[in-house]
Amino acid sequence: MGHYIELSLFDLALATLLIVIAxxxxxxxxxxxxxxxxxxxARCGLQLGAIGLVLRQIFGMKNPVLVVSWLLxxxxxAAREATRRSKKxxxxxxxxxLLTMTASSLIAGGLVTQVVIRSDPWYDPQYTIPIFGMIFGNSLNGISLGLERLMDYVRGRAQEIELLLAxxxxxxxxxxxxxKMAVRTGMIPIINNMTVAGIVSLPGMMTGQIIAGASPIQAVSYQIVIMFMIAASNAIGTMTISRLAGRRLVTNLGIQWI
Known part of the structure; x- marks a missing residue:
């Protein structure tokens, strides 16, 4: 469609005026x-700059080992950040x-990259890295919220749980x-995002593609796929973490954690 405007280092320097205002x-x-x-x-600029340099090399080489290593x-x-966000x-x-994010990303991300988009080759970094990155970023939020809710439930309903086991x-x-509460809590953010998408806000991927010159219809199509993918990964992730955490928090003999 159109063309995108490349930003220079000077343009980025001008953008720092926004931080000055804040x-x-x-x-x-x-x-x-x-x-x-x-x-x-400063951390944001340095981290994103470093990531940009690394991804430029990975995109240029298109080596499956490098792509998979980066995803791992x-x-x-992402898994470490999900645990760090939990107060308990x-x-x-x-x-x-780790197991939860692996399961949710393989199912949702694999379905999108291999069935919906059909990237060729299967490890094409142009698609796999951004798509799995969005899964990791959104899943860690849903997983941490769901996990926090489950642990609050176990602590607050300890006597009730012990009685049921008895x-x-x-x-x-x-x-x-x-x-059920944990899964519901973990799903709330993506449900809210889907509810207001296109009316109250323009999602990030859609906005980025339009700025890069993609057709608005194609940008919308990709964004719909991505939001449905995030909904699936959050549902799988919160359900999985609830089962895995539940096995550690509670046994058939009683509560092992308070």
Whole structure:
């Protein structure tokens, strides 16, 4: 369709004026977050700049080993971030997060890249890295919310769970309501995003494609696929983490974590 406008280093330098404006607001209102804001902006620029250089090499080489290695690295850091966001911990939480994200990303991401988009070759970094990256970023949010909700349920309903177990209920039966709450909580963000997409807000991928010169219809099509994919990955992720965490938090003999 159209062409996109390339940004120079000077253009990026001009964009820092926006951070200056935000910093001035912080100073005027005495918010006490000026240094934090500046540090966050600096980290954002450095991290994204470094990622851009790395991805340029990966995209140029199109080596399946490099692509898969990069995806595994993203997977590990996403799982670690999901556990760090949780205020409560239990032994094995990182492993559960890794297994959960692996399952949700392989199912949802694999379906999109291999069945819907049909990327050729299957590991084409132009598609696999952005798509799996969006899954990881959104899944870690849903998983951390769902996990937090489940642990709150176990702690708040400890006596009720113990009573159910004492009367012969299985672990799954005792945690059924808590698991449902966890999945529901983890699904809320993507449901809200889908509800307002296109009316209140233009999603990031759609906006980026339009700026890059893609047809608005194609940009919308990709965005619909991505949002449906995120909904599926969040549903799979929150359901999986509820089952895995439930096995560690509660056994048929009683609660193992409070």
């Amino acid at each position: 910093s001035m607001v912080s100073l005027v209102l005495h918010l006490g977050i000026t240094s934090t804001l500046i540090l966050a902006a 690295l993203m997977l590990f850091f 911990r239990y032994q094995g939480i990182l492993l559960d997060s 009367f012969g209920a299985t672990r799954e039966e005792a945690l059924r309501e808590g698991a």
